[in-house]
Amino acid sequence: MNFRVQPTAQVDASATVGAGSTVWDLAQIREDARLGTGCIVGRGAYVGPGVRIGDRVKLQNHALVYEPAVLGDGVFVGPAAVLTNDHFPRSVDVTGRLKRGGDWEAVAVVVEEGASLGARSVCVAPVRVGRWALVAAGAVVTRDVADFALVAGVPARRIGWVGRAGVRLVERAGAPGVWECPETGALYDERDGALTEQP
Known part of the structure:
Protein backbone atom coordinates (compact mmCIF):
# COMPACT_ATOMS: atom_id res chain seq x y z
CA MET A 1 0.00 0.00 0.00
CA ASN A 2 1.60 3.28 -1.14
CA PHE A 3 -0.93 5.60 0.53
CA ARG A 4 -1.89 6.21 4.16
CA VAL A 5 -5.32 5.60 5.74
CA GLN A 6 -5.98 6.28 9.41
CA PRO A 7 -7.56 3.37 11.32
CA THR A 8 -10.89 5.13 11.88
CA ALA A 9 -11.33 6.08 8.20
CA GLN A 10 -13.53 3.95 5.91
CA VAL A 11 -12.27 3.29 2.40
CA ASP A 12 -14.40 0.89 0.36
CA ALA A 13 -12.50 -2.02 -1.17
CA SER A 14 -13.62 -0.95 -4.66
CA ALA A 15 -12.30 2.61 -4.25
CA THR A 16 -8.95 3.62 -5.73
CA VAL A 17 -6.58 5.82 -3.73
CA GLY A 18 -3.50 7.13 -5.54
CA ALA A 19 0.10 6.88 -4.41
CA GLY A 20 1.16 9.33 -1.73
CA SER A 21 -2.40 10.17 -0.68
CA THR A 22 -3.52 10.43 2.96
CA VAL A 23 -7.00 9.73 4.32
CA TRP A 24 -7.46 11.10 7.83
CA ASP A 25 -9.64 10.01 10.78
CA LEU A 26 -13.35 9.37 10.28
CA ALA A 27 -13.22 10.15 6.55
CA GLN A 28 -15.35 7.97 4.28
CA ILE A 29 -14.55 7.07 0.68
CA ARG A 30 -17.38 5.15 -0.96
CA GLU A 31 -17.66 2.51 -3.66
CA ASP A 32 -15.78 2.99 -6.94
CA ALA A 33 -14.52 6.47 -5.98
CA ARG A 34 -11.15 7.36 -7.52
CA LEU A 35 -8.58 9.62 -5.89
CA GLY A 36 -5.44 10.61 -7.74
CA THR A 37 -1.89 10.81 -6.41
CA GLY A 38 -0.79 13.03 -3.56
CA CYS A 39 -4.29 13.84 -2.28
CA ILE A 40 -5.27 14.75 1.28
CA VAL A 41 -8.72 13.81 2.60
CA GLY A 42 -9.31 15.55 5.93
CA ARG A 43 -10.98 14.34 9.10
CA GLY A 44 -14.67 13.55 8.64
CA ALA A 45 -14.67 14.26 4.91
CA TYR A 46 -17.02 12.31 2.65
CA VAL A 47 -16.41 11.16 -0.94
CA GLY A 48 -19.47 9.61 -2.58
CA PRO A 49 -19.70 6.53 -4.81
CA GLY A 50 -18.03 6.96 -8.18
CA VAL A 51 -16.65 10.45 -7.47
CA ARG A 52 -13.59 11.26 -9.59
CA ILE A 53 -10.79 13.27 -7.96
CA GLY A 54 -7.58 14.31 -9.70
CA ASP A 55 -4.02 14.56 -8.40
CA ARG A 56 -2.87 16.80 -5.53
CA VAL A 57 -6.41 17.59 -4.35
CA LYS A 58 -7.09 18.73 -0.78
CA LEU A 59 -10.42 18.01 0.90
CA GLN A 60 -10.35 19.80 4.23
CA ASN A 61 -12.07 18.54 7.38
CA HIS A 62 -15.77 17.68 6.99
CA ALA A 63 -15.93 18.53 3.28
CA LEU A 64 -18.81 16.65 1.60
CA VAL A 65 -18.35 15.62 -2.04
CA TYR A 66 -21.45 13.82 -3.31
CA GLU A 67 -21.57 11.69 -6.43
CA PRO A 68 -21.20 12.14 -9.37
CA ALA A 69 -18.82 15.07 -8.67
CA VAL A 70 -15.62 15.43 -10.67
CA LEU A 71 -12.64 17.37 -9.27
CA GLY A 72 -9.67 18.26 -11.46
CA ASP A 73 -6.00 18.29 -10.48
CA GLY A 74 -4.96 20.71 -7.75
CA VAL A 75 -8.48 21.48 -6.49
CA PHE A 76 -8.94 22.76 -2.92
CA VAL A 77 -12.19 22.10 -1.04
CA GLY A 78 -12.35 24.05 2.21
CA PRO A 79 -13.60 22.91 5.62
CA ALA A 80 -17.27 21.92 5.68
CA ALA A 81 -17.79 22.83 2.01
CA VAL A 82 -20.61 20.90 0.31
CA LEU A 83 -20.96 19.72 -3.29
CA THR A 84 -24.61 18.72 -3.70
CA ASN A 85 -26.08 16.29 -6.23
CA ASP A 86 -29.88 16.59 -6.25
CA HIS A 87 -31.48 19.41 -8.25
CA PHE A 88 -34.91 18.74 -6.70
CA PRO A 89 -34.22 17.24 -3.24
CA ARG A 90 -37.02 15.34 -1.55
CA SER A 91 -36.90 12.56 1.05
CA VAL A 92 -40.11 10.99 -0.29
CA ASP A 93 -41.83 10.74 -3.66
CA VAL A 94 -45.27 12.24 -4.38
CA THR A 95 -47.00 9.20 -2.81
CA GLY A 96 -45.04 9.56 0.44
CA ARG A 97 -42.78 6.55 -0.23
CA LEU A 98 -39.17 6.94 0.93
CA LYS A 99 -36.90 7.59 -2.05
CA ARG A 100 -33.98 5.24 -2.70
CA GLY A 101 -30.96 5.49 -4.99
CA GLY A 102 -32.81 4.71 -8.22
CA ASP A 103 -35.71 7.07 -7.50
CA TRP A 104 -33.91 10.26 -8.52
CA GLU A 105 -31.24 11.42 -10.93
CA ALA A 106 -27.95 12.56 -9.41
CA VAL A 107 -26.43 15.64 -11.06
CA ALA A 108 -22.79 16.67 -10.84
CA VAL A 109 -20.69 19.49 -9.56
CA VAL A 110 -17.57 19.74 -11.72
CA VAL A 111 -14.60 21.65 -10.30
CA GLU A 112 -11.86 22.30 -12.84
CA GLU A 113 -8.09 22.30 -12.37
CA GLY A 114 -6.67 24.52 -9.61
CA ALA A 115 -10.01 25.93 -8.44
CA SER A 116 -10.65 26.55 -4.73
CA LEU A 117 -13.89 26.35 -2.74
CA GLY A 118 -13.79 28.34 0.51
CA ALA A 119 -14.86 27.12 3.94
CA ARG A 120 -18.59 26.35 4.25
CA SER A 121 -19.26 27.21 0.62
CA VAL A 122 -21.99 25.26 -1.15
CA CYS A 123 -22.09 24.28 -4.82
CA VAL A 124 -25.67 23.51 -5.88
CA ALA A 125 -25.60 20.92 -8.67
CA PRO A 126 -25.59 20.94 -11.60
CA VAL A 127 -22.80 23.52 -11.78
CA ARG A 128 -19.25 23.93 -13.08
CA VAL A 129 -16.50 25.87 -11.31
CA GLY A 130 -13.87 26.92 -13.84
CA ARG A 131 -10.10 26.56 -13.84
CA TRP A 132 -8.28 28.46 -11.08
CA ALA A 133 -11.51 30.11 -9.92
CA LEU A 134 -11.95 31.04 -6.25
CA VAL A 135 -15.25 30.64 -4.40
CA ALA A 136 -15.31 32.74 -1.21
CA ALA A 137 -16.06 31.26 2.20
CA GLY A 138 -19.80 30.86 2.78
CA ALA A 139 -20.75 31.50 -0.86
CA VAL A 140 -23.60 29.56 -2.47
CA VAL A 141 -22.82 28.74 -6.11
CA THR A 142 -25.99 28.28 -8.17
CA ARG A 143 -24.62 28.92 -11.67
CA ASP A 144 -21.39 28.21 -13.53
CA VAL A 145 -18.25 30.08 -12.47
CA ALA A 146 -15.85 31.30 -15.17
CA ASP A 147 -12.16 30.40 -15.23
CA PHE A 148 -10.17 32.68 -12.86
CA ALA A 149 -13.35 34.25 -11.44
CA LEU A 150 -13.56 35.36 -7.81
CA VAL A 151 -17.13 34.82 -6.61
CA ALA A 152 -18.80 35.61 -3.29
CA GLY A 153 -22.24 35.95 -1.74
CA VAL A 154 -25.61 34.22 -1.71
CA PRO A 155 -26.14 33.55 -4.52
CA ALA A 156 -22.50 33.82 -5.59
CA ARG A 157 -21.63 36.59 -8.05
CA ARG A 158 -18.34 37.53 -9.63
CA ILE A 159 -16.62 40.30 -7.67
CA GLY A 160 -13.23 40.15 -9.37
CA TRP A 161 -10.58 37.94 -10.92
CA VAL A 162 -7.78 35.84 -9.44
Whole structure:
Protein backbone atom coordinates (compact mmCIF):
# COMPACT_ATOMS: atom_id res chain seq x y z
CA MET A 1 0.00 0.00 0.00
CA ASN A 2 1.60 3.28 -1.14
CA PHE A 3 -0.93 5.60 0.53
CA ARG A 4 -1.89 6.21 4.16
CA VAL A 5 -5.32 5.60 5.74
CA GLN A 6 -5.98 6.28 9.41
CA PRO A 7 -7.56 3.37 11.32
CA THR A 8 -10.89 5.13 11.88
CA ALA A 9 -11.33 6.08 8.20
CA GLN A 10 -13.53 3.95 5.91
CA VAL A 11 -12.27 3.29 2.40
CA ASP A 12 -14.40 0.89 0.36
CA ALA A 13 -12.50 -2.02 -1.17
CA SER A 14 -13.62 -0.95 -4.66
CA ALA A 15 -12.30 2.61 -4.25
CA THR A 16 -8.95 3.62 -5.73
CA VAL A 17 -6.58 5.82 -3.73
CA GLY A 18 -3.50 7.13 -5.54
CA ALA A 19 0.10 6.88 -4.41
CA GLY A 20 1.16 9.33 -1.73
CA SER A 21 -2.40 10.17 -0.68
CA THR A 22 -3.52 10.43 2.96
CA VAL A 23 -7.00 9.73 4.32
CA TRP A 24 -7.46 11.10 7.83
CA ASP A 25 -9.64 10.01 10.78
CA LEU A 26 -13.35 9.37 10.28
CA ALA A 27 -13.22 10.15 6.55
CA GLN A 28 -15.35 7.97 4.28
CA ILE A 29 -14.55 7.07 0.68
CA ARG A 30 -17.38 5.15 -0.96
CA GLU A 31 -17.66 2.51 -3.66
CA ASP A 32 -15.78 2.99 -6.94
CA ALA A 33 -14.52 6.47 -5.98
CA ARG A 34 -11.15 7.36 -7.52
CA LEU A 35 -8.58 9.62 -5.89
CA GLY A 36 -5.44 10.61 -7.74
CA THR A 37 -1.89 10.81 -6.41
CA GLY A 38 -0.79 13.03 -3.56
CA CYS A 39 -4.29 13.84 -2.28
CA ILE A 40 -5.27 14.75 1.28
CA VAL A 41 -8.72 13.81 2.60
CA GLY A 42 -9.31 15.55 5.93
CA ARG A 43 -10.98 14.34 9.10
CA GLY A 44 -14.67 13.55 8.64
CA ALA A 45 -14.67 14.26 4.91
CA TYR A 46 -17.02 12.31 2.65
CA VAL A 47 -16.41 11.16 -0.94
CA GLY A 48 -19.47 9.61 -2.58
CA PRO A 49 -19.70 6.53 -4.81
CA GLY A 50 -18.03 6.96 -8.18
CA VAL A 51 -16.65 10.45 -7.47
CA ARG A 52 -13.59 11.26 -9.59
CA ILE A 53 -10.79 13.27 -7.96
CA GLY A 54 -7.58 14.31 -9.70
CA ASP A 55 -4.02 14.56 -8.40
CA ARG A 56 -2.87 16.80 -5.53
CA VAL A 57 -6.41 17.59 -4.35
CA LYS A 58 -7.09 18.73 -0.78
CA LEU A 59 -10.42 18.01 0.90
CA GLN A 60 -10.35 19.80 4.23
CA ASN A 61 -12.07 18.54 7.38
CA HIS A 62 -15.77 17.68 6.99
CA ALA A 63 -15.93 18.53 3.28
CA LEU A 64 -18.81 16.65 1.60
CA VAL A 65 -18.35 15.62 -2.04
CA TYR A 66 -21.45 13.82 -3.31
CA GLU A 67 -21.57 11.69 -6.43
CA PRO A 68 -21.20 12.14 -9.37
CA ALA A 69 -18.82 15.07 -8.67
CA VAL A 70 -15.62 15.43 -10.67
CA LEU A 71 -12.64 17.37 -9.27
CA GLY A 72 -9.67 18.26 -11.46
CA ASP A 73 -6.00 18.29 -10.48
CA GLY A 74 -4.96 20.71 -7.75
CA VAL A 75 -8.48 21.48 -6.49
CA PHE A 76 -8.94 22.76 -2.92
CA VAL A 77 -12.19 22.10 -1.04
CA GLY A 78 -12.35 24.05 2.21
CA PRO A 79 -13.60 22.91 5.62
CA ALA A 80 -17.27 21.92 5.68
CA ALA A 81 -17.79 22.83 2.01
CA VAL A 82 -20.61 20.90 0.31
CA LEU A 83 -20.96 19.72 -3.29
CA THR A 84 -24.61 18.72 -3.70
CA ASN A 85 -26.08 16.29 -6.23
CA ASP A 86 -29.88 16.59 -6.25
CA HIS A 87 -31.48 19.41 -8.25
CA PHE A 88 -34.91 18.74 -6.70
CA PRO A 89 -34.22 17.24 -3.24
CA ARG A 90 -37.02 15.34 -1.55
CA SER A 91 -36.90 12.56 1.05
CA VAL A 92 -40.11 10.99 -0.29
CA ASP A 93 -41.83 10.74 -3.66
CA VAL A 94 -45.27 12.24 -4.38
CA THR A 95 -47.00 9.20 -2.81
CA GLY A 96 -45.04 9.56 0.44
CA ARG A 97 -42.78 6.55 -0.23
CA LEU A 98 -39.17 6.94 0.93
CA LYS A 99 -36.90 7.59 -2.05
CA ARG A 100 -33.98 5.24 -2.70
CA GLY A 101 -30.96 5.49 -4.99
CA GLY A 102 -32.81 4.71 -8.22
CA ASP A 103 -35.71 7.07 -7.50
CA TRP A 104 -33.91 10.26 -8.52
CA GLU A 105 -31.24 11.42 -10.93
CA ALA A 106 -27.95 12.56 -9.41
CA VAL A 107 -26.43 15.64 -11.06
CA ALA A 108 -22.79 16.67 -10.84
CA VAL A 109 -20.69 19.49 -9.56
CA VAL A 110 -17.57 19.74 -11.72
CA VAL A 111 -14.60 21.65 -10.30
CA GLU A 112 -11.86 22.30 -12.84
CA GLU A 113 -8.09 22.30 -12.37
CA GLY A 114 -6.67 24.52 -9.61
CA ALA A 115 -10.01 25.93 -8.44
CA SER A 116 -10.65 26.55 -4.73
CA LEU A 117 -13.89 26.35 -2.74
CA GLY A 118 -13.79 28.34 0.51
CA ALA A 119 -14.86 27.12 3.94
CA ARG A 120 -18.59 26.35 4.25
CA SER A 121 -19.26 27.21 0.62
CA VAL A 122 -21.99 25.26 -1.15
CA CYS A 123 -22.09 24.28 -4.82
CA VAL A 124 -25.67 23.51 -5.88
CA ALA A 125 -25.60 20.92 -8.67
CA PRO A 126 -25.59 20.94 -11.60
CA VAL A 127 -22.80 23.52 -11.78
CA ARG A 128 -19.25 23.93 -13.08
CA VAL A 129 -16.50 25.87 -11.31
CA GLY A 130 -13.87 26.92 -13.84
CA ARG A 131 -10.10 26.56 -13.84
CA TRP A 132 -8.28 28.46 -11.08
CA ALA A 133 -11.51 30.11 -9.92
CA LEU A 134 -11.95 31.04 -6.25
CA VAL A 135 -15.25 30.64 -4.40
CA ALA A 136 -15.31 32.74 -1.21
CA ALA A 137 -16.06 31.26 2.20
CA GLY A 138 -19.80 30.86 2.78
CA ALA A 139 -20.75 31.50 -0.86
CA VAL A 140 -23.60 29.56 -2.47
CA VAL A 141 -22.82 28.74 -6.11
CA THR A 142 -25.99 28.28 -8.17
CA ARG A 143 -24.62 28.92 -11.67
CA ASP A 144 -21.39 28.21 -13.53
CA VAL A 145 -18.25 30.08 -12.47
CA ALA A 146 -15.85 31.30 -15.17
CA ASP A 147 -12.16 30.40 -15.23
CA PHE A 148 -10.17 32.68 -12.86
CA ALA A 149 -13.35 34.25 -11.44
CA LEU A 150 -13.56 35.36 -7.81
CA VAL A 151 -17.13 34.82 -6.61
CA ALA A 152 -18.80 35.61 -3.29
CA GLY A 153 -22.24 35.95 -1.74
CA VAL A 154 -25.61 34.22 -1.71
CA PRO A 155 -26.14 33.55 -4.52
CA ALA A 156 -22.50 33.82 -5.59
CA ARG A 157 -21.63 36.59 -8.05
CA ARG A 158 -18.34 37.53 -9.63
CA ILE A 159 -16.62 40.30 -7.67
CA GLY A 160 -13.23 40.15 -9.37
CA TRP A 161 -10.58 37.94 -10.92
CA VAL A 162 -7.78 35.84 -9.44
CA GLY A 163 -4.67 34.31 -10.98
CA ARG A 164 -3.06 30.94 -10.44
CA ALA A 165 -1.60 32.19 -7.13
CA GLY A 166 -5.12 32.87 -5.80
CA VAL A 167 -4.36 36.57 -5.37
CA ARG A 168 -6.90 39.11 -6.61
CA LEU A 169 -5.81 40.59 -9.94
CA VAL A 170 -5.40 44.32 -10.55
CA GLU A 171 -6.36 46.00 -13.81
CA ARG A 172 -3.33 47.64 -15.42
CA ALA A 173 -3.43 51.42 -15.55
CA GLY A 174 -3.89 52.65 -19.10
CA ALA A 175 -4.58 49.14 -20.38
CA PRO A 176 -8.30 48.38 -20.03
CA GLY A 177 -9.04 44.66 -19.99
CA VAL A 178 -5.48 43.70 -19.02
CA TRP A 179 -5.15 42.25 -15.53
CA GLU A 180 -1.97 41.58 -13.57
CA CYS A 181 -1.18 39.34 -10.62
CA PRO A 182 0.56 41.48 -7.97
CA GLU A 183 2.37 38.40 -6.68
CA THR A 184 3.67 36.74 -9.85
CA GLY A 185 3.42 39.49 -12.47
CA ALA A 186 1.44 37.19 -14.77
CA LEU A 187 -0.87 38.97 -17.21
CA TYR A 188 -4.42 38.10 -18.22
CA ASP A 189 -6.78 39.44 -20.88
CA GLU A 190 -10.50 40.03 -20.23
CA ARG A 191 -12.91 39.82 -23.15
CA ASP A 192 -16.67 39.29 -23.12
CA GLY A 193 -16.74 38.32 -19.44
CA ALA A 194 -13.97 35.73 -19.76
CA LEU A 195 -10.34 35.85 -18.66
CA THR A 196 -7.45 34.17 -20.45
CA GLU A 197 -3.76 33.96 -19.59
CA GLN A 198 -1.30 35.82 -21.78
CA PRO A 199 1.41 33.52 -23.19
